[in-house]
Amino acid sequence: AQSVSQHNHHVILSEAASLELGCNYSYGGTVNLFWYVQYPGQHLQLLLKYFSGDPLVKGIKGFEAEFIKSKFSFNLRKPSVQWSDTAEYFCAVNARSSNTGKLIFGQGTTLQVKP
């Protein structure tokens, strides 16, 4: 069965610190990969996505992620976080062969940025 694991459940950083959130998935086939962000009290918004091509993808608000196929990983990075990045972050995968559009989510990582 497919699964997604996010290594960090709660991360606390000071402003301007660098961020890396780990995400590993378990699935033998081809996948689409996503990072979603949920700001307090709001719905999920897409940060970035990977379908094919360059494994280093850039998203909104200065975020980027790198797909490493051999490691089944899709880690999220940001060189310098801001207080406004405080949110919950979800990694998700969708099996390319799936005809249901189903997303498998990780457990989420709560990021708290101290001003």
Next chain:
Amino acid sequence: EAQVTQNPRYLITVTGKKLTVTCSQNMNHEYMSWYRQDPGLGLRQIYYSMNVEVTDKGDVPEGYKVSRKEKRNFPLILESPSPNQTSLYFCASSPGQGVPNTEAFFGQGTRLTVV
């Protein structure tokens, strides 16, 4: 504006009192899904629909029903809510098999409390 609209945003109800959470999308998407979000568990799929009159169970369907009589609407029905259904619920839509590599769009969420 392309969007997924859920109602209500907040709901407190009593055990056993039937309720419906509505979901509507204006993007002519074929796929629609319901997820529940619980702390430490991420989002888990409850039910999904691949098109009108085509629905199927997700990972946690017990205690829920859905219907898809029109393409734009995908209501979630709790016939006899119980306290373990207290959660944050999200509706999502995506284009469908004809547009394979695209992300899901999420509604604002419905925070349900069953007492």
